[in-house]
Amino acid sequence: MQSTGVIAVDYETVNDDILKTLEPPTVGWYLLFATAVCCMLVGAYCWIYQIMHGIGVAGISHPIMWGVYITDFVFWVGIAHSGTLISAVLFLFRAKWRIPIYRVAEAMTVFAVFTAGLFPIIHLGRPANFYWLLPYPNQRYLWVNFKSPLLWDVFAVSTYLTVSMLFFITGLIPDIAAARDRATGLRRILYSVTSLGWRGTHKQWRHYAACYGFFAALATPLVLSVHSVVSWDFAMSNVPGWHTTIFPPYFVAGAIFSGLAMVMTITIPMRKAFELEKYLTIWHYEKMSQLIMFTSGIVTYAYVTEFYIAWYSNNQFEQYQFWFRPFGYFAPAFWMMIFCNCVAPLSLWWKKCRTNLVWLMILSIIINIGMWFERFNIILQSLTVEFDPAAWGNYNFSWIEAGITLGSFGWFFCFLLPFIKFFPSVSITEVKEVVEIPGEKH
Amino acid sequence: MSTDYLVTGEFTSIEQTIGAVKSLREEGLDDKMDVYSSFPDHHLEDAIYEGKKRSPxxxxxxxxxxxxxxxxxxxxxxxxxxxxxxxxxxxxxxxxxxxxxxxxxxxxxxxxxxxxxxxxxSRLPNIFRPAGYRPQFSAGTFGISLRVPKDDAEDVTKKLESYGAEEVEAVYVR
Structure with a gap:
């Protein structure tokens, strides 16, 4: 019955299997965690170096004032999106395949926004003054400019971080209570505190169910708005290659595309390590693959539209920009993007590829590389050749930026790896709602 | 000082729990009732809340x-x-x-x-553990607790047992 994603176990076994993931970590986990910490330290070193020597050590200089940091920012915000899509949008659509993956996808969302939030601060010349972005009462009676898309972004990303964190915590409470009732020693104290004394009475479930539904209803428009606002950081300006109305849907589709790939990158090894094959079946991966095919199609369509509109607009700056992308000196980045985001996902049209986890793992990494290059193309290529040829420039990718990018992956996994060892990474509560008890008709 | 007893029974299947809830509602005992479950079930919720106000x-x-x-x-x-x-x-x-x-x-x-x-x-965070709560309720079983006067405790115990409850226990609560 694996093909339809039926989970045939009884309630007690669900607890046993999922709480087994909280057992003391193996050597493999320690190795991964050590690698993540090392990567994070490299990033920390690079950032300290940049603070001490000034922002000039990064590759950004006129005319390319937005470089790899903003690329990383958009990349990580994009990664975050599919978590909310899976936990909120698919919840409203009652898609059953979301159930075993949504917890880890939500964790990924929260930690990816943690990571993304660092980049605008790293990008600042004076990172200590980041709070100037917020409208707070100050001595000089200055207020922020509410007409600036960058300020909209501050509101959008901070709201997104808060709401997705609260949503994540709400979902976790009953599961932590289940972990609490089995734990001993220090863990019992940890779970007793974090479960907030949840007992699962009918009165609690009644408000909980309402609260959960409203969170999903609030998070659904939010997730669509956040990447739209991020895209307006670009689309609201008049830079050729940025100033297009297609950006919001194009960015949202791209975000979901890359996020789903990241969910696969995380869950495929996790499923194997934690023996969760019963819960995360091939059927679930096939569903994710189909959504990847769909969003890959939207992204490809958006690429084609950009070229068509550049030609149709008869605007020479726009036309030159779109000649420059495939044939200019950043051409390898463009073709990399086309291969990773448009060509490689075509393999999913074959069922054999959709159900082969090794291929899905490889493909998900390819897609993530492709989506990083998409943002690279949008941001750097557009700034390289703007209007006046005398003001064109080139970009020197510096080791500081490479180090901080590597560090961001380390930082992300420094949150994710302890999370899957301390808290249930598959929702016990929601799995129980869909299990079919052997020998019983529900 | 009232001398109330908390009678708690454990059910292994959700159908039995729903049946018990319905019977208790018919007898008008539902405002003294606490139903424990490890996940929200629509049928159970309908049985408890049918005809009552929605969550505020x-x-x-x-x-x-x-x-x-x-x-x-x-x-x-x-x-x-x-x-x-x-x-x-x-x-x-x-x-x-x-x-x-x-x-x-x-x-x-x-x-x-x-x-x-x-x-x-939902009265969260709550540092007190309700007297009727059992760790099994977060694993696989369902529980019904009823707060009744001392004289009714024995009656209610038998009633819960007749609905299919196991390990029914009455404890004294203040």
Whole structure:
């Protein structure tokens, strides 16, 4: 019955299997965690170096004032999106395949926004003054400019971080209570505190169910708005290659595309390590693959539209920009993007590829590389050749930026790896709602 | 000082639990009842709440969202006038760009009041462990607790057993 994603176990076994993931970590986990910490330290070193020597050590200089940091920012915000899509949008659509993956996808969302939030601060010349972005009462009676898309972004990303964190915590409470009732020693104290004394009475479930539904209803428009606002950081300006109305849907589709790939990158090894094959079946991966095919199609369509509109607009700056992308000196980045985001996902049209986890793992990494290059193309290529040829420039990718990018992956996994060892990474509560008890008709 | 007893029984299947809840409602014992389950089940919820009012959380989400929306329009307008920044020959108070701030604040305050009201109505965080609670209730079994006067305790115990409850226990509570 694996093909339809039926989970045939009884309630007690669900607890046993999922709480087994909280057992003391193996050597493999320690190795991964050590690698993540090392990567994070490299990033920390690079950032300290940049603070001490000034922002000039990064590759950004006129005319390319937005470089790899903003690329990383958009990349990580994009990664975050599919978590909310899976936990909120698919919840409203009652898609059953979301159930075993949504917890880890939500964790990924929260930690990816943690990571993304660092980049605008790293990008600042004076990172200590980041709070100037917020409208707070100050001595000089200055207020922020509410007409600036960058300020909209501050509101959008901070709201997104808060709401997705609260949503994540709400979902976790009953599961932590289940972990609490089995734990001993220090863990019992940890779970007793974090479960907030949840007992699962009918009165609690009644408000909980309402609260959960409203969170999903609030998070659904939010997730669509956040990447739209991020895209307006670009689309609201008049830079050729940025100033297009297609950006919001194009960015949202791209975000979901890359996020789903990241969910696969995380869950495929996790499923194997934690023996969760019963819960995360091939059927679930096939569903994710189909959504990847769909969003890959939207992204490809958006690429084609950009070229068509550049030609149709008869605007020479726009036309030159779109000649420059495939044939200019950043051409390898463009073709990399086309291969990773448009060509490689075509393999999913074959069922054999959709159900082969090794291929899905490889493909998900390819897609993530492709989506990083998409943002690279949008941001750097557009700034390289703007209007006046005398003001064109080139970009020197510096080791500081490479180090901080590597560090961001380390930082992300420094949150994710302890999370899957301390808290249930598959929702016990929601799995129980869909299990079919052997020998019983529900 | 009342001398109440808390009678708690454990059920292994959800059908039995639903049956027991229905019977207890018929006998009018449902306001003294606590039903424990490890996950929310629609049939169980319908059996408990049929014909009763819906959770008041929705009202607070609406109020929070409304406050966020109106508040954001007010503070953006006020701040734009208090410190005038003339950008792109636009009016100082340009609603289209404030809509985005207002939208985000609607969601933010809606979500905050959502979780706060849920915590308030579900009595969370709660450091006390209810007398009827058993760790198995978060694993696989379902529980029904009834708070009854001392004289009825034996009666209710038998009743729960007749509905299929196992390990029925009556404890003295204040």
């Amino acid at each position: 959380v929705r009202m607070f989400v609406f109020l929070g969202g409304l406050t966020g929306c109106l508040g954001a329009f007010l503070f953006t307008s006020w701040m734009s006038v208090d410190y005038p920044l003339r950008v792109g020959a636009k009016p100082l108070i340009s609603f289209p760009s404030f809509v985005i701030i207002a939208f985000e604040c609607t969601i933010l305050l809606g979500a905050l009041s959502n979780i706060t009201s849920m915590f308030f109505f």
